[in-house]
Amino acid sequence: MKALAILAGLLPALARAALNVTGSTCTVTPLPSTGGQEPDDTPQILQAFKQCGTNGKIVLEEGLFHIGQVMDTLSFNNVDIEIHGTMRWSSNIQYWLRSSLPVTYAGRSTAWRVGGTDIRIRGFGKALFDGQGQLWYDQNRGQSNQNGRPISLTLWHAKNVLVDGITWRQSQFWHTFVAYSENITMTNLDMNATSNSQWSTVNTDGIDTWNSNNIFLQNWTVTCGDDCISMKGNSTNVYASNVHCYESGCAVIGSIGSNAGQPDYVSNVYYDNFTCTHSSNAAWIKTYSGSGYVRNVTFANFNFADVNQPIYVTPCIYGSSGCDSSRLKISDVRWINITGTSRYNIASAIHCSGAAPCDGFHFENVNIKNKDGKSTKYLCSNIANQGQSGIPCTGTCPASWPQQLSGDG
Ligand SMILES: *[C@@H]1O[C@H](CO)[C@@H](O)[C@H](O)[C@H]1NC(C)=O
Ligand SMILES: *[C@@H]1O[C@H](CO)[C@@H](O)[C@H](O)[C@H]1NC(C)=O
Ligand SMILES: *[C@@H]1O[C@H](CO)[C@@H](O)[C@H](O)[C@H]1NC(C)=O
Ligand SMILES: *[C@@H]1O[C@H](CO)[C@@H](O)[C@H](O)[C@H]1NC(C)=O
Ligand SMILES: *[C@@H]1O[C@H](CO)[C@@H](O)[C@H](O)[C@H]1NC(C)=O
Ligand SMILES: *[C@@H]1O[C@H](CO)[C@@H](O)[C@H](O)[C@H]1NC(C)=O
Ligand SMILES: *[C@@H]1O[C@H](CO)[C@@H](O)[C@H](O)[C@H]1NC(C)=O
Numbered sequence: 001m002k003a004l005a006i007l008a009g010l011l012p013a014l015a016r017a018a019l020n021v022t023g024s025t026c027t028v029t030p031l032p033s034t035g036g037q038e039p040d041d042t043p044q045i046l047q048a049f050k051q052c053g054t055n056g057k058i059v060l061e062e063g064l065f066h067i068g069q070v071m072d073t074l075s076f077n078n079v080d081i082e083i084h085g086t087m088r089w090s091s092n093i094q095y096w097l098r099s100s101l102p103v104t105y106a107g108r109s110t111a112w113r114v115g116g117t118d119i120r121i122r123g124f125g126k127a128l129f130d131g132q133g134q135l136w137y138d139q140n141r142g143q144s145n146q147n148g149r150p151i152s153l154t155l156w157h158a159k160n161v162l163v164d165g166i167t168w169r170q171s172q173f174w175h176t177f178v179a180y181s182e183n184i185t186m187t188n189l190d191m192n193a194t195s196n197s198q199w200s201t202v203n204t205d206g207i208d209t210w211n212s213n214n215i216f217l218q219n220w221t222v223t224c225g226d227d228c229i230s231m232k233g234n235s236t237n238v239y240a241s242n243v244h245c246y247e248s249g250c251a252v253i254g255s256i257g258s259n260a261g262q263p264d265y266v267s268n269v270y271y272d273n274f275t276c277t278h279s280s281n282a283a284w285i286k287t288y289s290g291s292g293y294v295r296n297v298t299f300a301n302f303n304f305a306d307v308n309q310p311i312y313v314t315p316c317i318y319g320s321s322g323c324d325s326s327r328l329k330i331s332d333v334r335w336i337n338i339t340g341t342s343r344y345n346i347a348s349a350i351h352c353s354g355a356a357p358c359d360g361f362h363f364e365n366v367n368i369k370n371k372d373g374k375s376t377k378y379l380c381s382n383i384a385n386q387g388q389s390g391i392p393c394t395g396t397c398p399a400s401w402p403q404q405l406s407g408d409g
């Protein structure tokens with residue numbers, strides 16, 4: 001009886017300290033660690049999202065928030081979410097493997113799904129998302145995608161969203177995923193997932209988009225294990241600019257077309273002012289031999305240094321079949337003002353499907369030098385109207401051309 005009374009007296013005090021609801025503003029402060037025991041701030045944060053998620057404001061104060069549970073927050077409506085502190089996702093790998101929320105794309109899942117309408121998430125350059133990814137990289141031991149390994153933040157059936165001013169360190173898996181969403185603005189984001197062990201990060205992409213349209217990305221700095229900015233199937237009307245990508249695939253379309261029974265369409269993508277440092281590829285399009293199309297893509301104002309394979313197009317990624325039978329057509333793609341150095345003697349490798357030759361390809365002011373001063377090759381196969389493309393083709397590009405080179409070609 002007495003113990004209960006004490007507990008009952010204590011709990012509201014704790015709750016008051018952690019969550020303050022004043023009108024339509026919910027303010028969350030992090031719980032202190034007690035006796036070496038890590039607290040879990042997720043219940044208070046979820047409560048705040050619930051109470052102030054419609055026509056309200058949620059403020060996460062400075063300090064360290066421990067996120068021990070998935071957050072499935074799909075019904076925001078006109079909300080400002082202001083994050084001033086660090087959100088650190090727990091190290092309980094087994095929990096996440098069991099409980100991460102599905103996002104349907106290729107069996108992937110996520111730690112946090114955000115959905116609804118008119119959502120503004122601001123980090124003021126102070127918000128830090130710490131995925132404790134090193135634990136994930138080490139236990140994954142360089143294997144490919146692992147079921148249940150969570151994407152950090154997913155915009156899911158979300159409309160009119162701003163995500164601004166957030167820093168990510170050691171993301172568990174992809175940093176962000178945008179699916180079934182429209183009118184999405186993501187600006188001033190800083191991401192770095194770098195393994196400090198023998199095991200590589202494996203697919204800690206900066207962003208992947210899917211079944212979404214009207215996406216505006218600006219001012220990103222990304223160091224990650226795989227693709228910095230990547231548009232997957234049914235992404236349309238995308239503008240991404242001022243991106244500095246280190247170590248990773250820089251500006252990417254794909255992979256798409258992996259399911260022949262389900263078409264993937266990508267159109268109207270404009271990548272502008274990208275810097276790629278020591279990247280694997282700078283401006284590339286990778287598809288499987290499925291169905292759909294890639295149409296109207298511009299890569300403009302690219303500057304890069306020491307890139308493995310600067311320009312690359314393939315209809316049969318990762319050694320998949322159908323390099324010359326694919327009907328997934330790639331057309332109206334422009335590379336304009338592309339300057340930088342390649343690691344090997346290959347400036348561009350473009351192999352299009354024999355069954356659906358690329359059309360409307362255009363090089364303008366493309367100037368790629370080998371970093372050691374060797375002459376560079378521009379390999380081309382199955383490009384319609386090649387003569388008008390401006391591509392200084394030096395030879396054919398074999399169907400089996402690899403996406404990463406390990407030496408001169
Ligand atoms: C809750 O927030 C309001 C508005 O910021 C503030 O005036 C009040 O003191 C806070 N209450 C507690 C218990 O922290
Ligand atoms: C798009 O989203 C932004 C918030 O990022 C909002 O200000 C704007 O009004 C939205 N546009 C439309 C057409 O709804
Ligand atoms: C990313 O983090 C690694 C490891 O901490 C660091 O060496 C590297 O300089 C960082 N990259 C950028 C662009 O800051
Ligand atoms: C992006 O950075 C440029 C300067 O580098 C700045 O002019 C622009 O306002 C920034 N964009 C946003 C959305 O903050
Ligand atoms: C290009 O992007 C860089 C950041 O990567 C930025 O500093 C610069 O201002 C941008 N240039 C233009 C013309 O917007
Ligand atoms: C892409 O959109 C098309 C047409 O709306 C649809 O048939 C297809 O299933 C979508 N693809 C995927 C992978 O969702
Ligand atoms: C091509 O994409 C750009 C945006 O990148 C858009 O402004 C233009 O209207 C598109 N062209 C066509 C024919 O759809």
Ligand SMILES: *[C@@H]1O[C@H](CO)[C@@H](O)[C@H](O)[C@H]1NC(C)=O
Pocket residue numbers: 300301336337
């Ligand atoms: C290419 O660069 C020139 C010179 O800097 C510039 O005037 C032009 O606008 C750029 N083209 C595009 C498509 O950005």
